[in-house]
Structure formats: C-alpha cells, structure tokens
Amino acid sequence: MDTHWLAMPILNQLNSGVLVLTTDYCISFYNQFIERRLGVPLSEVRNQSVFNVFTDLPEAWLKRKLDSVVALNAPSFSSWEQRPYVLKLPHMRPVSSGSDYMIQNCSMLPLNHPKTGETYVCLLIEDATDVSIYQQELQRNMHILQQANRFDGLTKVYNRSYWEQLLQSEFLRAKRYHQPLSLILFDLDKFKLLNDHYGHLGGDFVLIELAAYIQSLLRESDFLGRYGGEEFGIILPNTALQGAAEVAERICQRVAEHQLLFNQNIIRATISLGVAELGQQELQEPQDLLRCADVALYSSKRQGRNRSTCYQQAMPEYRQK
Numbered sequence: 001m002d003t004h005w006l007a008m009p010i011l012n013q014l015n016s017g018v019l020v021l022t023t024d025y026c027i028s029f030y031n032q033f034i035e036r037r038l039g040v041p042l043s044e045v046r047n048q049s050v051f052n053v054f055t056d057l058p059e060a061w062l063k064r065k066l067d068s069v070v071a072l073n074a075p076s077f078s079s080w081e082q083r084p085y086v087l088k089l090p091h092m093r094p095v096s097s098g099s100d101y102m103i104q105n106c107s108m109l110p111l112n113h114p115k116t117g118e119t120y121v122c123l124l125i126e127d128a129t130d131v132s133i134y135q136q137e138l139q140r141n142m143h144i145l146q147q148a149n150r151f152d153g154l155t156k157v158y159n160r161s162y163w164e165q166l167l168q169s170e171f172l173r174a175k176r177y178h179q180p181l182s183l184i185l186f187d188l189d190k191f192k193l194l195n196d197h198y199g200h201l202g203g204d205f206v207l208i209e210l211a212a213y214i215q216s217l218l219r220e221s222d223f224l225g226r227y228g229g230e231e232f233g234i235i236l237p238n239t240a241l242q243g244a245a246e247v248a249e250r251i252c253q254r255v256a257e258h259q260l261l262f263n264q265n266i267i268r269a270t271i272s273l274g275v276a277e278l279g280q281q282e283l284q285e286p287q288d289l290l291r292c293a294d295v296a297l298y299s300s301k302r303q304g305r306n307r308s309t310c311y312q313q314a315m316p317e318y319r320q321k
C-alpha cells in the first residue's frame, strides 16, 4: 500500500510540534500544532532561517545541537528540566504554569531524503506544561510535608524527633572528627502557674514568643528544638563547655529581661538551663549527653530557677519527669 498520503493528515492532527529544518537552519516544514501557536502560515516562512522566525532562540546552543545531530547522524534530546523551552510558543493553559510559554521536551532527529540524499533535522516538540505544573505542585507539597515533619506546629522550632536526629548526626560527627559539641536543655519556670493565670492560650503565646526570641539569640549553626511541653534543647556544634555556658547565661538573662505583651498584660517568664559537653566524660550515646544536660537543668531548678548550670559528675543523678 502507498502510505505517503497518510503522513500529512496525521502530522497535522498530532498533539506535538513537528519542525523540519535544512542543515543551514532554514524552515522546510512545520505542522499545524506549531502553525496555530505561532500564528504564521508555513507558506510565509518556508525557506527562511529559523532564527528570523522564532525570536529568542538560543542560537549558539541550537546550532551546536543541530550540527552534532547531522554530523553523527544520531538523535539528540533536550528535556524541559534542562531548558524549559526551545521554541517560544504560548501555552494554552487557563491556569498559570509559572512560565508564559509552553514548557517543552525537544527531540532532534536526523532525516535523510530517500531520493535526493539531502539531510534535514526534525525537531519534535512535546508539550510538557502539564507535567511541569504537576512537578511544581508536587515539590510544593513535598516541602510542606517536610516542614510538617520537621517543625513543631506551635512554636515552629524543630520538633523532638527531627531534633533528636540532628543530635544523633552532630554527636557522631563531633566524635569522629574530635570536635567539641555542647547541649543546652532549658525549661520554663513555673509554667503551670503561668498557664493557670493566663489560660492555655496565654501559655501557648509565651511558648511561641520565647521560642522565636531565643532562636533570634542563636547562631544559624545551632539547632533549637522543642523537646517536650515547655522543655527545649539547643545543640551547639563545635562549641566547648565554656562557650556553651556563656550562651546559656546570656539566654537566661535576656529571657528574664524580655517583656511579653499578652491581652494588655505584661508577662515576664524565666527559664532554667542545663549545659553539658561531649568531652566532659567518655559519652557513648547522644542519650548520655541529654542525660547530663538534664541533670544540670534539674540542678538549676533545685537552686531556685532562673539560672544556668553546667553539668558536673558529682551532681545528684537523673530526675524522673
């Protein structure tokens, strides 16, 4: 059967663009997919340089690609992730795709005329606008999920499980490279009274405000996490005990001076802190460091609260929460 007659109706029905160029980059053919979007009949531009017809083509890049397709007589591919579009064509989406133009995958195929032996290059343009929209949506949702997975819903600092993962990896890193690592645990003082006095909303407000305030006092390399209800932890990588003790003391003082305004009431909260450092003992596990900081925090509470204390071996052992 003679199949030549099939080609043109199928080419014009295709939901992809077909553009055929000569080896000196002149337009030999494009199908209706391109014609409709470009708004220029093929007859008007046939034999014109593709660079005169499609504005903003990446000329040097495209010439290099086309030349190599011809020289190697082998196809080439450009995905939308590498280059969002080759031909500047409008997309036909009512919703925004994040781009004003159709996002495209582009395959470049060498064609050899069976009779004349002349070489052409066919650019197959596949509309990837939908795919790129879904991908952006997916990435946005992944980001939201990741945030939800890592951050405490109330205070927006790291949640316990993610903070503990950070502690585990910082602990291993510090041990491996013989670097210092310190930990501060702190707990709001008499928070039950504060809750009773201002209500749970007042208590939540204090937690949110203080977490943000303390975060602002830290280096970007330190990790603040909510360890429990009104208990928080700070991982201080590359920080020896003396430095961590200074940080803890500064936080303690600044929090005590900090005024919070809730429903026209000025609230002053205080915190108690415990500081421990990896090198203080031969600690084997992150849990050992947590235990030492907790013992020190308990000592701050017993000494009257609103203070920071560094762990010492002689301190009374673990408190049960």
Ligand SMILES: Nc1nc2c(ncn2[C@@H]2O[C@H](COP(=O)(O)OP(=O)(O)OP(=O)(O)O)[C@@H](O)[C@H]2O)c(=O)[nH]1
Binding pocket: 154, 187, 188, 189, 190, 191, 192, 193, 195, 199, 200, 201, 202, 203, 204, 207, 228, 229, 230, 301, 305
């Ligand atoms: N508003 C609010 N309160 C919380 C939250 N999580 C824990 N709490 C409260 O924090 C209080 C902690 O009380 P306690 O463990 O007795 O400690 P405290 O009153 O702070 O006393 P000290 O720690 O000994 O200074 C409890 O009343 C909890 O209900 C929270 O997310 N929001």
